[in-house]
Amino acid sequence: MENILNFTRDDLGIWLEDNGIRPFRAGQIFKWIYIRQTDTFEQMTDLSKDLRQKLEDHFYISRLILDEKQVSADTTEKFLLRLSDGQHIESVLIPEKDHFTLCVSSQVGCAQNCRFCLTAKGGFVRNLSISEIIAQVRDARYYLIQKDLDPLKLSNIVFMGMGEPLANYENLIKALKIILDSDYGLKFAPRHVTVSTSGLVPKITQLGLETDVNLAVSLNATTDEMRSNLMPINKKYSLKQLLKACQTFAIKPRNKITFEYILMKGVNDTKADALRLVKLLAPIKAKVNLIPFNEYDNSEFKRPPKNEISDFLQILLDHNFTAITRKSKGDDILAACGQLKAKLY
Known part of the structure; x- marks a missing residue:
């Protein structure tokens, strides 16, 4: 069956x-x-x-098994979900002003081995099936129904959970067809769905041709030396290749590509880094999410002081970039950016 x-x-x-x-x-x-x-x-x-x-x-017709739920002080909820083979993934339900956003996983673990990411510590196990991706979204809406909330208040999805979405490309695309099915499927608007990547260059172009969803790129460095040190994928696809793919990514006239930049104390947070970032992104319709590093036990990186984060942001704003410092929700339950690490068996 x-x-x-x-x-x-x-x-x-x-x-x-x-x-x-x-x-x-x-x-x-x-x-x-x-x-x-x-x-x-x-x-x-x-x-x-x-x-x-x-x-x-x-x-x-299946649902995932909810093995554990954690609720943050800011009411963000993290779900530990058991798959049919006993593996686990995590998804995160994030409350916004008038809606919810769901952070969805695409793999059990991750093979990208980014040094700052807790998910990488567990290694890579396997890709999620279409049904395992879809069930995270379907079950989250059902969860809202059980809480007597409007399930359609879950209107935004970000593929920023465990795994590299573009490394599970075929299943991602099929799942997106169901998520974006506006007649009988999950009825999400493309402008409310974001796929984040560490930089799988060939698939970035393909994603732009096959869907209308938003693209987010985990950048985190402004030189090849630093990015390769933080993110091994840069050794295969350089900054030049990555940014060229972003320049040609098919987006609607008013849309921009989001570049996520995790600020790490003494690593990538200087004025020189900010000015290089301005230069790198100048040819691209870009907006920047600055993410102060979310610390966890035994992490080798630290969060910069508030004044240095503000100074970095101000340089981007002074050069007319759309930029914000993103407050990561759920960091007290390890549900923030880079902190997901489900039980791996």
Whole structure:
């Protein structure tokens, strides 16, 4: 039997047609699964009993197992989710002023081995399936329903959880089709979905051609020497290659690419770093998220003093960049940027 969450609506339509069933039924099935949050085919009462039985014989509908939940002082919630093979991932539900954002994982662990990231310490185990990506979003909406909240208040998704999304590209793209399905799927607007990458250059261009989602790039350094020291992927794809891919990334006229820059004391936080960042990003429609390093036990890096963070930001603003210092939510429960590290078995 197959997990039906692994099927896009087009894929399900093909399966139905191959089995002598009119493909438009795929929309009805999707509506039950993603809008009505149904967990059994028997509940799909606008389908014939024969079709419901056929679906029951070939598919199942799954949810991830919530093994642990932590709630931050700022009400950010981190979920430890168990997969069918016993592996674990984490996702984070972030409260905003009038909506929620979900930070979604794409892999069990991560192979990029960025020195500042806690996820890297656990190594890489495997890619997530389409259904495991989708279930994080579907289950989070169901969680809001259980709390008597409007599930559509979960309107934003950031692929900034465990793993490198572009290293799981095919499953990411299929999952995005379900997430962005505005008729019967999860109905997220492309402008509210962001995919972050450490810099898999060939896939950046491909993502721009295949989707309308936002791109975020984890940059963190302004020289190849420093970036290669912090992020091994830079040894394969240099800053020049990365920024060229960003220049050609297909974005809508009013959109900008977000560059995430984690400020680490005595590493990449000087005035010279800020001025180099200005020069590097000048040819690109860019906005900058400065992220003061989120410290964790035994981390080799430290957060810069507030005045140095402010000085760095001011240089960007003085050069007419859209830039903010991002307050990472959930850092008291290790749910902030770079802190996710689920139990790995």
